Amino acid sequence: xxxxxxxxxxxxxxxxxxxxxLNVVANNVANANTTGYTEETPDWQENAPIEVGxxxxxxxxxxxxxxxxxxxxxxxxxxxxxxxxxxSSTRLxxxxxxxxxxxxxxxxSGATAGDIGSDIxxxxxxxxxxxxxxxxxxxxxxxxSSASTLAGDISGAASSLNSQSAALDQEASGVVGQxxxxxxxxxxxxxxxxxxxxxxxxxxxxxxxxxxxxxxxxLIGINQVTTENNGLSIxxxxxxxxxSEGQSTQxxxxxxxxxxxxxxxxxxxxxxxxxxGGQLGGYLTAxxxxxxxxxxxxxxxxxxxxxxxxxxxxxxxxxxxxxxxxANPLDIFNEPAQAAGSAAxxxxxxxxxxxxxxxxAGNGTGDNSNAVTMANLASRLIVNGQTPINSYSNFVSTLxxxxxxxxxxxxxxxxxxxxxxxxxxxxxxVNLNDEAAAMSTLENSYQAASxxxxxxxxxxxxxxxxxxxxxxx
Amino acid sequence: MQELEARRxxxxxxxxxxxxxxxxxRLDAGRLEELVLSCQALNRGLGTLNAEGRAExxxxxxxxxxxxxxxxxxxxxxxxxxxxxxxxxxxxxxxxEYSER
Numbered sequence: 001x002x003x004x005x006x007x008x009x010x011x012x013x014x015x016x017x018x019x020x021x022l023n024v025v026a027n028n029v030a031n032a033n034t035t036g037y038t039e040e041t042p043d044w045q046e047n048a049p050i051e052v053g054x055x056x057x058x059x060x061x062x063x064x065x066x067x068x069x070x071x072x073x074x075x076x077x078x079x080x081x082x083x084x085x086x087x088s089s090t091r092l093x094x095x096x097x098x099x100x101x102x103x104x105x106x107x108x109s110g111a112t113a114g115d116i117g118s119d120i121x122x123x124x125x126x127x128x129x130x131x132x133x134x135x136x137x138x139x140x141x142x143x144x145s146s147a148s149t150l151a152g153d154i155s156g157a158a159s160s161l162n163s164q165s166a167a168l169d170q171e172a173s174g175v176v177g178q179x180x181x182x183x184x185x186x187x188x189x190x191x192x193x194x195x196x197x198x199x200x201x202x203x204x205x206x207x208x209x210x211x212x213x214x215x216x217x218x219l220i221g222i223n224q225v226t227t228e229n230n231g232l233s234i235x236x237x238x239x240x241x242x243x244s245e246g247q248s249t250q251x252x253x254x255x256x257x258x259x260x261x262x263x264x265x266x267x268x269x270x271x272x273x274x275x276x277g278g279q280l281g282g283y284l285t286a287x288x289x290x291x292x293x294x295x296x297x298x299x300x301x302x303x304x305x306x307x308x309x310x311x312x313x314x315x316x317x318x319x320x321x322x323x324x325x326x327a328n329p330l331d332i333f334n335e336p337a338q339a340a341g342s343a344a345x346x347x348x349x350x351x352x353x354x355x356x357x358x359x360x361a362g363n364g365t366g367d368n369s370n371a372v373t374m375a376n377l378a379s380r381l382i383v384n385g386q387t388p389i390n391s392y393s394n395f396v397s398t399l400x401x402x403x404x405x406x407x408x409x410x411x412x413x414x415x416x417x418x419x420x421x422x423x424x425x426x427x428x429x430v431n432l433n434d435e436a437a438a439m440s441t442l443e444n445s446y447q448a449a450s451x452x453x454x455x456x457x458x459x460x461x462x463x464x465x466x467x468x469x470x471x472x473x
Numbered sequence: 474m475q476e477l478e479a480r481r482x483x484x485x486x487x488x489x490x491x492x493x494x495x496x497x498x499r500l501d502a503g504r505l506e507e508l509v510l511s512c513q514a515l516n517r518g519l520g521t522l523n524a525e526g527r528a529e530x531x532x533x534x535x536x537x538x539x540x541x542x543x544x545x546x547x548x549x550x551x552x553x554x555x556x557x558x559x560x561x562x563x564x565x566x567x568x569x570e571y572s573e574r
Contacts, residue, residue, distance in 0.1 A: 073564070077557050081550075199531050404539060412546030415498030422500055439558055441500050446548075446555050448505035449497040453548055455512035456490060460541065462519050463486070463527075463534035 027217050067471060071424075075210055076224050078420040079217035083277030084239075085413035086218045090282025091290070092410050095403045098294060101160050102396055113157030117396075119150040119304075124378035127371050130358055134368040135319060140353035141292065147309075147332055151346040154302050158295060158343035163289045169260050172283040175219050176262065179242075179280070180250045182216045183234065187248040190231050194245070198229035206230075213468045221276025238272035240264045259287070297395040298343035304383030304391070306333035306346060312377060316357030316370030323361050329353050485568045486530070489515075497509040497551055 104114040133139055189209040196205065209232065216222055221237035227245055234243040242249055242264070252263045261270045262280075274284035310331040310350040314324030324330035332350045336342040350356070359367035383391035419442070428436030484492075489511065496504040522530060 071561055073561055401574045408543045408546055411543050415547045416550035416554055418498050419500055423558055439504050441556060443504040444556055445500040445505055446551050448502055448509055449548055451509045452493045452512055455516055458518055460534040463530040
């Protein structure tokens with residue numbers, strides 16, 4: 001009887017185990033469209049064999065639980081790539097807004113930053129026109145008018161950049177609330193996972209934690225450190241602790257020198273966050289690197305033009321026979337004390353066109369030699385070792401090159417995220433053949449792409465050489 | 474319509490490079506194999522180009538330069554991903570080999 005009972009027990013146990021396994025499969029099917037759900041497989045444990053008449057008989061298997069098909073290393077790699085892609089995407093949007101500001105106006109009469117290049121040319125050309133008739137009032141008015149357009153466009157550009165910076169400041173501050181809420185949730189999940197599944201996969205709790213980590217990676221650059229009993233600590237990419245198992249430290253903000261800085265436990269970590277990744281990294285890089293860089297170039301331009309033109313006008317004699325002095329200067333532009341802030345403050349202070357000193361001192365009021373010198377300032381290295389127009393062209397080119405560089409990075413990072421998501425999905429598959437096939441696809445794609453790249457590289461090198469030969473011929 | 478047909482038959486270098494980046498991003502090995510064949514054919518045809526064809530190809534090469542930089546970066550990222558996946562595979566194999574039965 002014992003044997004029959006044992007046999008029935010094995011069968012019942014097998015049916016129970018099958019039922020549990022079916023439940024796991026049903027759960028997988030039910031959650032097939034649940035975001036962040038990782039497929040589970042049943043864990044089987046061999047039951048202890050029973051001894052009947054000295055013979056050992058197997059007692060079947062019992063289902064002891066489930067294991068989610070996940071790989072933390074791959075998930076972490078995916079999170080890291082998401083941080084980079086998110087940062088470059090955010091920065092790209094900011095750079096695109098900056099570039100739009102300096103796109104030449106397509107013919108409308110409104111003053112725009114995009115016209116600064118032509119404004120510079122028009123301004124110095126107005127002195128060339130004045131050379132031919134230095135006492136002509138209309139030509140003098142034209143000098144002041146073109147000076148006013150140039151100053152207005154430069155100060156307008158600086159003002160728009162400052163507005164963009166303020167908007168980025170707001171966006172960056174808004175991210176902090178989301179970061180804090182996610183780190184709190186992860187700390188709470190850590191506690192639950194550590195108490196319920198210290199030695200194994202925590203299934204849906206682990207899925208939830210992974211989803212929060214993925215969202216956090218879109219916002220901020222993080223490192224993940226696995227701790228005892230299935231716990232997890234999170235630091236910023238430069239090592240400041242955000243979550244230590246069940247404890248989270250909140251990010252705070254505070255105004256420093258007119259901009260929002262970010263603190264963790266009283267330490268200012270703004271610079272670390274800027275280079276760390278995620279949306280916050282993108283916002284801060286645009287706010288603290290790209291926009292200040294553009295403003296600095298505009299400041300140099302405004303400072304160089306204002307100080308050089310003022311100095312030259314003060315060296316000559318105006319239509320009333322007056323020469324400028326330090327006490328009563330004949331300044332055309334607001335004289336800047338230093339380069340910083342010159343662009344935003346640039347304006348025309350001269351209201352009387354007679355004060356334009358077209359004549360050189362001592363040559364009489366009908367002379368034009370100082371107007372000639374002023375016109376020639378266009379080709380002198382008055383802006384940080386460059387001519388005004390070259391300085392502006394270089395600034396616009398540098399901005400364009402930065403945009404292209406970040407765009408290239410973003411395309412590559414987004415592609416990398418897509419690839420990793422594909423691989424992660426394959427890994428979550430219960431079928432090991434699918435996983436091997438996915439790996440093989442990755443390998444084949446890489447090999448084929450390497451071949452395409454080598455061939456294209458060779459074709460392009462030949463094409464460019466062929467082009468040169470053609471040009472020589 | 475004829476122009477469209479001709480363009481499909483003879484895509485510009487830029488289009489080839491952009492398509493290669495896209496195919497690699499979505500790990501479309503089949504499409505990449507097709508592109509290998511296209512590039513091989515293009516490479517073979519270089520020697521038979523006349524002066525006009527050479528100048529045209531030089532123009533296309535200059536236009537494709539920026540997209541080639543993108544392709545290079547996607548290829549770099551794929552190499553890094555492949556290394557991660559290979560390492561994971563090794564780790565998983567070791568885990569299976571030594572896991573308790």
